[in-house]
Each structure stands twice: as structure tokens, then as C-alpha cells.
Amino acid sequence: MLNDINEINKLISSLNKYFACNGESEVSFLLQNSKPNLTITGYDGLNGGNYYYELMLELEIEDYVKMQSLIDSYSNSISDVLKLFNRSSNEHITKVKIVPAFRQYIDxxxxxxxxxxxxxxxxxxxxxxxxxxxxxxxxxxxxxxxxxxxxxxxxxxxxxxxxxxxxxxxxxxxxxxxxxxxxxxxxxxxxxxxxxxxxxxxxxxxKADEKTMLPPYVETGWDRIDRKVYKMRKDLLSAHDEEDFQKIGLLGRETLISLAQEVYDSTLHKTEDGVQPSEADSKRMLDAYLNYELKGDTNERIRKFAKAAIDLANNVVHDRTASRKEASVCLISVTSVVSIIKVLQDSK
Structure with missing residues (x-):
């Protein structure tokens, strides 16, 4: 029975349901996100013959690392609960092993x-x-x-x-x-x-993980800004928890500040409210830059789009409940702002 993949999937599904109902969400997550594999480890001829198996659960490396300190405890818990679902008198899962995935990763x-x-x-x-x-x-x-x-x-x-x-x-x-x-x-x-x-x-x-795919970025020639954008891109590929995603937002904020400092000229670019922007006030500096460089009715649509991109970037970089979605939007909006400003500078 246990050499049938459908039976293995049924077993894992039952285990997942059991731990979820029992409030053990970490073990339930492990079962949902692992790849199961059963291997025969022994056989004896007693009572018509008995087969002994090892259940191996393969986790993605980032998930394994997060759970590593509790892996042995989770293995023991799963092993104990397995006995509740044993429907065969001659097939026995005697060991549960949780391992990190072993494959070719593409960076x-x-x-x-x-x-x-x-x-x-x-x-x-x-x-x-x-x-x-x-x-x-x-x-x-x-x-x-x-x-x-x-x-x-x-x-x-x-x-x-x-x-x-x-x-x-x-x-x-x-x-x-x-x-x-x-x-x-x-x-x-x-x-x-x-x-x-x-x-x-x-x-x-x-089959390379799609989260490693990022929108293209054309270097601006502004070394400090290019380094920060590439840092955001690289960190997004390895990010896997809220703290990692928040760091990408902070990098996005630093990138906008560097961009504003690169192009803002206080003698030309006057703010709408007359307030002199601080060195870290990227929004005031970039808004003032756009008002000057894209003045006039003919540039209204481009100006609105550029300002909307800046607003989106600023909103996302200050988001404290960051997930991969917010971090990805942050990267896209920041690089959009950088690209727009670069085009304007090159056309002067």
C-alpha cells in the first residue's frame, strides 16, 4: 500500500489536517510545503512478512533553516502521530527524517x-x-x-x-x-x-524559481544609485521573512534620497510650499525637480505619471508590514523613478 503515491499523499494530507486541527501550525506548514518520499529500510518474515519504511520530508532550504532548531522535535511529533493512521498490519514507518532540498539552484x-x-x-x-x-x-x-x-x-x-x-x-x-x-x-x-x-x-x-526573475534594469551611470538598486535586486532574491522585506524598503528609501541629491538644484528647483527640503527629503526635492523639468501643459501627463511613481515608491518604502509583494512593488516603483529621472537628465 505504501508504495502507491496516492496512499503517500493521503497519509501526508491526513497528518497535515491532524496537526492543523491540533493548533500546531508549524508542523502543518512543514507537511504542506515538503516533498515526501518513502524508502524501504528493512523486511522480516514474521507473521507473513513485515516491511519497514523511512519517511523523508524534503523542505526548501529557506524553510528548513527557519525551522532547523526544532527539526528533531517535529520529526518525533510526526513519528508519534503516524501510528494513528497506520491501516496496515505489515507496513511500518519507523523513522521520519526532515532534510533540506538538494538540487541545482540558479542565481x-x-x-x-x-x-x-x-x-x-x-x-x-x-x-x-x-x-x-x-x-x-x-x-x-x-x-x-x-x-x-x-x-x-x-x-x-x-x-x-x-x-x-x-x-x-x-x-x-x-x-x-x-x-x-x-x-x-x-x-x-x-x-x-x-x-x-x-x-x-x-x-x-x-524550472528555476520564478521569484529569482526580476524586471530588467538599465544602469544610469550614477554609481551610488546603481549600487543601491542592484543591492535591492540581490536582496529580494534571498529575502524570506518580514525583516528581510523591510530592509529592501529601507534600501529603496536610501535610493530615492541618493537620486534626489544627484539631480536637485536649489537655485532652479523650487518646492511647491516654499519649504527648503532637508538632505533626506527626497519627495520635496524630486517633486520640485519634476515641476521645473516638466513644466507646461504639454508635459502634464508625464509629470503626473512621474509624481505618481514617486508617491508609490515613498508609500511602499515606509510600509512596516512588508511581504514579498510589497518588496517587489518597492523595487519596481523605485527603479521606475530612477529610469524616468535618468531619461529627463539625458534629454537636457
Whole structure:
């Protein structure tokens, strides 16, 4: 019975319900967010035969780290409650083990300012298309330069992601030497070979956690501001609790202050209420900057949009109940303000 995945899922669901009803939310969260796996650890021939299992619960690393000090206690609690749901006289779960996930993690910040996930996947697809085309129909000369250029770029990207390039064919003539061998004598066999070449890598990249994907950011050339934005982006990728998300908000506030100090000129940019802004009053400084740089009816829409972005950024960076959603909005709104101001400065 316990070798049936449906029975395992039913068991985990029942355990989750039990702990939730008992008010043990941490254990319930663990069961909801872990990947279960049962392995046979022993067998004896008594009373018709008995099978002994270990239940392994695999948690994402950030969840495991938060619970690490209580992992042994949670394992014992689950092990005790398991006995309530044992419906078989010859199958016994004798051990519960909670472990952190063991897999290839992708740190997309290593490609920050260079490329993004979509372009990496598109490059792999294009390499595959070229390899199949030349091995089944078109000539090598027609595609070799394009292939070599994409191959070199993709190889560099994979190296930054700490991933091994499964394709050793640096040019199409090397690929020709391989497909000319007897085991790839047919077109179908060559297609299968090419698809298999990148299969594992493509799956790793495609399934990479979407929270690691960030909107693109074009550097402004203002070093202090660019450093702060990149710090926000990197911290968002590793953030997992309220304190982490609040730190991103604080960084957003510092970024707006740095931006305001970069462009505000008190001799030109007069505040609406006549109050001289302090060095940390980014809203007054940026509003005054926009009123001057975007004055006139023709700039009204752009001015309103820019001010709305500043208001949103300021509201979010002061939010004390931060979650991933608020931190992400903070990053997007702050980078929007930075980009708008940079365009205005460049057009002067």
C-alpha cells in the first residue's frame, strides 16, 4: 500500500489536517510545503512478512533553516502521530527524517545587467534548431558563424551560472564529425540526440524559481544609485521573512534620497510650499525637480505619471508590514523613478 503515491499523499494530507486541527501550525506548514518520499529500510518474515519504511520530508532550504532548531522535535511529533493512521498490519514507518532540498539552484543575479532567463532559453533553442537543420537539410557554411557566436555567448552565460555546458561542439564542423558516425546515420536519430543533449539543462533552467526573475534594469551611470538598486535586486532574491522585506524598503528609501541629491538644484528647483527640503527629503526635492523639468501643459501627463511613481515608491518604502509583494512593488516603483529621472537628465 505504501508504495502507491496516492496512499503517500493521503497519509501526508491526513497528518497535515491532524496537526492543523491540533493548533500546531508549524508542523502543518512543514507537511504542506515538503516533498515526501518513502524508502524501504528493512523486511522480516514474521507473521507473513513485515516491511519497514523511512519517511523523508524534503523542505526548501529557506524553510528548513527557519525551522532547523526544532527539526528533531517535529520529526518525533510526526513519528508519534503516524501510528494513528497506520491501516496496515505489515507496513511500518519507523523513522521520519526532515532534510533540506538538494538540487541545482540558479542565481540569476550572476547575469545581472548581461541577459535574462528568457534569452538563455531562447539561445539554447536556437542552437538546437541550427544543429538539427545542418544535420538534416541545410549546409554548414550557411549557419556556422551564427552558431559559433551563439555558442560562445551561451557558454559564457552558463559559466556565470555555474552550470556545465553539455554541448562540446564549438563549431558545426565538430558537430558534423559526430553526426557522421554510424549511430546517428538517420535524421531521426540526430534529432533525438540534439534534444537529449540539452534536455536536463533546459529543465533546470526552465524550472528555476520564478521569484529569482526580476524586471530588467538599465544602469544610469550614477554609481551610488546603481549600487543601491542592484543591492535591492540581490536582496529580494534571498529575502524570506518580514525583516528581510523591510530592509529592501529601507534600501529603496536610501535610493530615492541618493537620486534626489544627484539631480536637485536649489537655485532652479523650487518646492511647491516654499519649504527648503532637508538632505533626506527626497519627495520635496524630486517633486520640485519634476515641476521645473516638466513644466507646461504639454508635459502634464508625464509629470503626473512621474509624481505618481514617486508617491508609490515613498508609500511602499515606509510600509512596516512588508511581504514579498510589497518588496517587489518597492523595487519596481523605485527603479521606475530612477529610469524616468535618468531619461529627463539625458534629454537636457
Amino acid at each position: 540569476w543575479t550572476n547575469l545581472e545587467g548581461i541577459t535574462d532567463k528568457q534569452k538563455v532559453l531562447e539561445s539554447i533553442e536556437r542552437i538546437k534548431e541550427i544543429m538539427i537543420d545542418v544535420a538534416t537539410d541545410t549546409g554548414i557554411q550557411q549557419h556556422d558563424e551564427e552558431y559559433k557566436e551563439i555558442y560562445k555567448t551561451l557558454d559564457a552565460w552558463l559559466n556565470k551560472l555555474k552550470l556545465t555546458n553539455p554541448n562540446n561542439f564549438e563549431n558545426l564542423w565538430q558537430w558534423y564529425s559526430r553526426w557522421s558516425q554510424y549511430d546517428l546515420h538517420s535524421y531521426d536519430s540526430r534529432k533525438v540526440f540534439v534534444h537529449g543533449l540539452y534536455k536536463n539543462l533546459f529543465e533546470i533552467l526552465k
